[in-house]
Amino acid sequence: MxxxxxxxxGEPVKGLLDGYDASRAYDEVFEPDGSVRGVYTxxxxxxxxxxxxxxxxxxxxxxxxxxxQGITFTVxxxxxxxxxxxxxxxxxxxxxxxxxxxxxxxxxxRVAALNCFxxxxxxxxxxxxxxxxxxxxxxxxxxxxxxNAVGIRVPHNAHCNIAGIDVVRGANxxxxxxxxxxxxxxxxxxxxxxxxxxxKVCTWLFDDHAVQPTEQYAPMLRATLESxxxxxxxxxxxxxxxxxxxxxxxxxxxxxxxxxxxxxxxxRDLVVDDHTVYSRTIEGLVRVDVIYRRIDDAxxxxxxxRPDSALGVPGxxxxxxxxxxxxxxxxxxxxxxxxxxxxxxxxxxxxxxxEEPIIDNVTTYTMWDPDQRAEALNRLDQLVAKPVGESGGxxxxxxxxxxxxxxxxxxxxxxxxxxxxxVQELVQLSTLPAFADDRLESRHLDLRPFILTGETTEVxxxxxxxxxxxxxxxxxxxxxxxxxxxxxxxxxxxx
Amino acid sequence: xxxxRHAGALLWTGRYLERAETISRCLSYAxxxxxxxxxxxxxxxxxxxxRTLGLSDEPGTVVPLExxxxxxxxxxxxxxxxxxxxxxxxxxxxxxxxxxxxxxxELWEEANGLYLRFPFLGHDNTxxxxxxxxxxxxxxxxxxxxxxxxxxRRDEGHAFVVVxxxxxxxxxxxxxxxxxxxxxxxxxxxxxxLRLTSxxxxxxxxxxxxxxxxxxxxxxxxxxxLPRSVFxxxxxxxxxxxxxxxxxxxxxRPRRRTALLRSRLEFGDLAExxxxxxxPALLDFGGELAEVANEVQEGIAPPQTMAxxxxxxxxxxxxxxxxxLR
Numbered sequence: 001m002x003x004x005x006x007x008x009x010g011e012p013v014k015g016l017l018d019g020y021d022a023s024r025a026y027d028e029v030f031e032p033d034g035s036v037r038g039v040y041t042x043x044x045x046x047x048x049x050x051x052x053x054x055x056x057x058x059x060x061x062x063x064x065x066x067x068x069q070g071i072t073f074t075v076x077x078x079x080x081x082x083x084x085x086x087x088x089x090x091x092x093x094x095x096x097x098x099x100x101x102x103x104x105x106x107x108x109x110r111v112a113a114l115n116c117f118x119x120x121x122x123x124x125x126x127x128x129x130x131x132x133x134x135x136x137x138x139x140x141x142x143x144x145x146x147x148n149a150v151g152i153r154v155p156h157n158a159h160c161n162i163a164g165i166d167v168v169r170g171a172n173x174x175x176x177x178x179x180x181x182x183x184x185x186x187x188x189x190x191x192x193x194x195x196x197x198x199x200k201v202c203t204w205l206f207d208d209h210a211v212q213p214t215e216q217y218a219p220m221l222r223a224t225l226e227s228x229x230x231x232x233x234x235x236x237x238x239x240x241x242x243x244x245x246x247x248x249x250x251x252x253x254x255x256x257x258x259x260x261x262x263x264x265x266x267x268r269d270l271v272v273d274d275h276t277v278y279s280r281t282i283e284g285l286v287r288v289d290v291i292y293r294r295i296d297d298a299x300x301x302x303x304x305x306r307p308d309s310a311l312g313v314p315g316x317x318x319x320x321x322x323x324x325x326x327x328x329x330x331x332x333x334x335x336x337x338x339x340x341x342x343x344x345x346x347x348x349x350x351x352x353x354x355e356e357p358i359i360d361n362v363t364t365y366t367m368w369d370p371d372q373r374a375e376a377l378n379r380l381d382q383l384v385a386k387p388v389g390e391s392g393g394x395x396x397x398x399x400x401x402x403x404x405x406x407x408x409x410x411x412x413x414x415x416x417x418x419x420x421x422x423v424q425e426l427v428q429l430s431t432l433p434a435f436a437d438d439r440l441e442s443r444h445l446d447l448r449p450f451i452l453t454g455e456t457t458e459v460x461x462x463x464x465x466x467x468x469x470x471x472x473x474x475x476x477x478x479x480x481x482x483x484x485x486x487x488x489x490x491x492x493x494x495x
Numbered sequence: 496x497x498x499x500r501h502a503g504a505l506l507w508t509g510r511y512l513e514r515a516e517t518i519s520r521c522l523s524y525a526x527x528x529x530x531x532x533x534x535x536x537x538x539x540x541x542x543x544x545x546r547t548l549g550l551s552d553e554p555g556t557v558v559p560l561e562x563x564x565x566x567x568x569x570x571x572x573x574x575x576x577x578x579x580x581x582x583x584x585x586x587x588x589x590x591x592x593x594x595x596x597x598x599x600x601e602l603w604e605e606a607n608g609l610y611l612r613f614p615f616l617g618h619d620n621t622x623x624x625x626x627x628x629x630x631x632x633x634x635x636x637x638x639x640x641x642x643x644x645x646x647x648r649r650d651e652g653h654a655f656v657v658v659x660x661x662x663x664x665x666x667x668x669x670x671x672x673x674x675x676x677x678x679x680x681x682x683x684x685x686x687x688x689l690r691l692t693s694x695x696x697x698x699x700x701x702x703x704x705x706x707x708x709x710x711x712x713x714x715x716x717x718x719x720x721l722p723r724s725v726f727x728x729x730x731x732x733x734x735x736x737x738x739x740x741x742x743x744x745x746x747x748r749p750r751r752r753t754a755l756l757r758s759r760l761e762f763g764d765l766a767e768x769x770x771x772x773x774x775p776a777l778l779d780f781g782g783e784l785a786e787v788a789n790e791v792q793e794g795i796a797p798p799q800t801m802a803x804x805x806x807x808x809x810x811x812x813x814x815x816x817x818x819x820l821r
Contacts, residue, residue: 069600070592070607245592257596264596269498281496282651282743282795 015048016055016440017433024442024472025428026173028093039094039490042208047091052438055090059435062088062197071193073248073478087483088194089434090202093445093465094209094488103167103175103449104459106358109349111163111451114182114336116352118159122149122332133351134344138368141419142341143389144183144334146297148304152320152331155228156455159330162221162292163451164188164464167359169430176362176427178446180342181391182333184294187464188217188450189252192259194486210491212461218259220452220460221292225260227454228326229289236289238262239279241270243295243311253294267295272315275322290326297331339388339422340366363425367418376423377411384424385410393477400426429474434467434483444468446476447487461489496742497651501597502795504590505652509659510788511590515583516636517667519629521548522570522580524690526563526625539680541566546674547691548578549666567625580632584613587639599646602639609635651742654735661732662788665725668692668715669784673777685711692723712769717760729757736791745794749787756783 022030029040036044063085066072071086095103120127121139129136139145164185166178195214199206222238229236242253244266257264263279270288271278278285293300299309301316319325335341343364346357365376365383376383380399387395397410414421433440449463465485466476476482497505525544544566573579588610591603612631647653675688685706689695698706698714718724736750759765759780768776 067611068604068608070603240596245589250592254592254595262596263498263501264594265498266500269500280499280796282499282502282739282746283496286496 016050016052016435017044017047018439020433020440021442022431024431025444026169026171026430027442028169028430028432028445039096039493043092043094043205046205046208047433047440055435056438058090058201061201062090065197065200066193069193070251071190072251086190086193087469087478088190088197089443089467089469089483089485090198091433091435091440092198092205092486092488093432093447094490095462097490097493100461100489102358104461106175107165107167107449107451107459108457109353109355109358110165110177110180110345111160111182111453112457113349113352114163114180114345115158115160115453117336117348118182118330118333119154119157120352121335122159122330123151123153123157128348128351131351133347134341138340138419139335142335142338144297144332144336144338146332146334148317149297149330149332153323154330155230155326156453158228158453158455160333160336161224161228161328161330161453163453164448165451166446166448168362168427168446170362170427173430174360176360177345178362178427179339180336180345181448182337183329184296185448185450186249186252186294187448188460189255190484191450191462191464191487192217192255194484198486209488212489212491214462217450217460218256220458221256222260222262224452224454224458225290225292225328227456228328230323230326233289237279237287238290238292239265239270239288241265241267241291241293241295241313243267243299247294249294256292267299267309267311267313270313270316272313272319275315275319275324277313277316277319277325288325290328292328297334300327300331339386340368340419343422362427365423367414367421367423373414373418377414380407380411380423382426384426385414386422386424388420388422393475393480396475398426398474429468429476432467432485434469434485436469436471441471443471444474444476445485462487497597497655499796501594501652502655503792504593505655506659506791506795508587508590508594509656509661510663511583511586512636512639512656513660513663513667514578515580515587516633517664518548518570518578518580518583519632519636520691520693522567523626523629524687525570526567526629528687537563539678543674543678544570546677547667547671549670550576550578571625571628581613584610584632594652597652599642601646602642605635605639605642609639651739654739657735658732658739658791661728661735662784662791664723665728665732666781666784666788668723668725668728669777669781672712672715673774673781676773676777684708688712688715694721694723697721713766716765726757726760729753729760732787733757743794746791749790749794752783752787752790756780756787 020030022032022034029037029044031037066085066088072084073086117128117134121129126136128134129139160182162185164181164187166181167175168178169175192214225238226236238260239262240253240257240260242250242264244250247253254264265279269279271280271285273285277288277291279288295311298306299311301312301314302309303314304317305312316325316327320327320331336345343361343366346361349355349357365372367373367376381402383399385397385399390396397406399407402410414423429444429446431442432445434443436443445465445467447463447465450460452458452460465487466478467483467485468474468476469481469483473481478484521544525540528540548570569576570579572581574581574585576582588606591598591606595603609632612635614628643653643656647656671688671691675684685708686695688711689698689706692715694715698711702710702714714721714724716725719726719730721727733750733753736746736753740747740750765776765780
């Protein structure tokens with residue numbers, strides 16, 4: 001069934017969802033026969049009772065709330081950054097409890113395996129490389145490989161304390177991992193603020209559901225960071241290290257520091273003395289034990305990395321080597337962020353954990369393999385090409401949406417630098433209603449759940465749902481016009 | 496324990512917040528008083544205002560005094576003028592933004608709201624509804640003060656905001672008295688001084704409705720029940736600096752100097768000096784206040800720590816002058 005007319009509720013209804021097209025991909029709300037999936041029944045009923053004017057009013061309330069609080073993100077053009085109000089669509093995404101349990105197990109498994117790989121690579125014997133699980137040349141040629149991180153001990157071997165794994169649902173409704181973000185995944189503050197705004201503006205929507213709360217993220221993160229303290233530091237002094245107020249994610253950095261009750265510092269607030277990190281207070285220097293850094297490896301320490309970095313702390317690497325401070329996430333995680341390593345993650349899971357991956361990858365072709373390259377280039381107009389070192393959707397070519405000229409250019413770039421590209425099967429991301437053009441229309445979306453690892457691994461219930469706000473678009477990044485949704489994980493599935 | 500950078504940001508938040516409120520009062524007064532004056536009188540009034548705000552001492556500052564709209568634009572919306580209202584509002588927001596993790600959410604929201612509502616960011620034109628804008632700014636400043644007083648923990652951060660406000664306020668009041676004494680027209684307008692310090696109503700309640708110049712000067716300097724008097728400001732600044740100096744030794748010097756200035760008011764030294772030469776006495780007092788403000792700023796980053804920092808930039812990780820380690 002292509003178009004929804006009566007929501008499968010027994011009677012045809014005129015309203016915002018009339019004419020909703022659920023046929024473009026797996027729809028989160030509507031079954032192929034047009035009936036409403038169980039977890040959305042009450043929500044669809046509630047939205048059925050709303051008019052355009054009311055929905056506009058609610059949207060305006062949310063925007064005003066975000067504007068007042070300064071909940072913004074920065075979009076960088078070539079010359080300057082523009083601060084924009086965080087966009088949120090009111091129709092929530094709902095994940096059933098059982099479905100979430102399965103997803104959380106898969107995410108936990110994936111991050112555990114990647115942590116094993118990082119520990120093995122930087123601190124162990126590199127056994128996975130020796131056994132050919134991942135080609136050594138591929139890893140050491142990665143832009144994310146950090147030679148300086150070799151030999152630095154990390155508490156609990158937890159190199160990635162905060163991971164954001166992007167997952168999508170394909171046509172069959174199964175979740176698949178699209179990307180691993182193990183360096184500085186952002187977005188969690190918007191998850192919490194989206195919920196706070198929804199709770200204020202659409203209180204009535206929560207009446208019928210037991211939704212898992214989002215406020216526990218800060219205590220979870222704090223506990224994770226505390227568990228990363230160097231030996232003997234029982235009440236560790238934790239700080240969040242930000243590049244400063246002009247960074248695109250500054251709102252999030254301040255949010256995290258405030259919610260955890262720790263200091264938000266810039267590089268100039270810290271100083272290293274005798275291989276120990278101190279913060280500069282008005283009463284003198286105070287030792288720092290754990291740094292949750294939100295700046296890239298290259299800027300962490302101008303002595304060891306980029307000498308022009310004004311954001312980092314001179315001597316930090318020495319303090320790390322001496323074991324006097326922990327930096328979360330650890331340096332060098334970029335090797336597994338590298339999209340070129342992504343196709344090997346299922347094998348990494350099998351190698352370290354002896355288990356089958358619970359969540360599959362999207363089918364990916366490695367361009368450095370001549371046979372796979374030939375096949376992919378031949379079908380490039382049906383596939384998606386991604387540069388391995390980019391993020392935020394930059395440089396992605398979606399074959400079916402590309403012109404002949406764009407396809408030809410992409411082919412020649414891939415031929416010239418096969419190490420720098422992967423090609424994937426096109427996933428028609430699942431869809432969900434979003435308010436656009438005065439009605440609820442289907443829009444594609446993804447999900448970024450957050451996984452915290454210290455002494456133990458925990459998956460934060462929910463995550464950031466990003467939605468492509470243009471009809472038919474598969475680009476969900478907020479910097480490219482994407483929006484977001486409140487993500488509900490139900491506490492239990494029974495009514 | 497507060498980061499030195501946070502302390503600096505909160506100190507300047509207090510100073511700029513006070514400045515924004517002061518300028519709104521000055522502009523409101525100027526807009527009223529200049530209207531209807533002859534060109535030379537309007538220029539003299541403008542000069543007095545500029546002197547009151549200390550802008551005539553700013554090196555390289557050329558104040559446009561030729562017309563009322565130019566002067567209003569200079570004080571209201573000129574982003575090159577560090578004492579303009581727009582610069583003050585932007586500075587309050589940016590400073591609070593850099594300490595967003597340690598201030599009440601409502602405080603940030605009020606400051607951000609003022610910034611978003613202020614209509615002249617990036618514009619040079621004089622607004623037609625000037626008084627409406629000025630009233631909005633004053634109310635927003637009062638709302639911010641309310642959150643500061645009622646919603647913020649009485650920690651070091653709060654103390655720095657108070658110190659900044661009190662020093663800025665006393666510097667302005669002393670500058671106002673000095674400019675009034677120096678006015679070449681010899682007008683010695685007591686009502687003007689009371690209006691520019693928001694003290695007219697309080698004075699009337701205590702002293703009747705016919706203010707005399709000397710009485711108003713005494714009132715603005717010495718009144719212990721007027722929150723805007725120099726004495727009251729110094730008492731509050733001294734109290735906060737005493738709390739801060741118990742942990743940060745470098746702030747003990749400005750605390751002692753503040754106490755000294757307070758005692759000069761309390762025991763009549765300033766009043767005595769003003770009998771024979773009011774302008775030099777006020778200039779000297781104002782200069783001392785400015786030096787205290789500088790010393791607070793310097794005390795936020797103690798010299799020992801700076802020395803350690805410098806050594807670290809030369810030899811990272813090496814043992815050097817550690818300053819005060821805790």
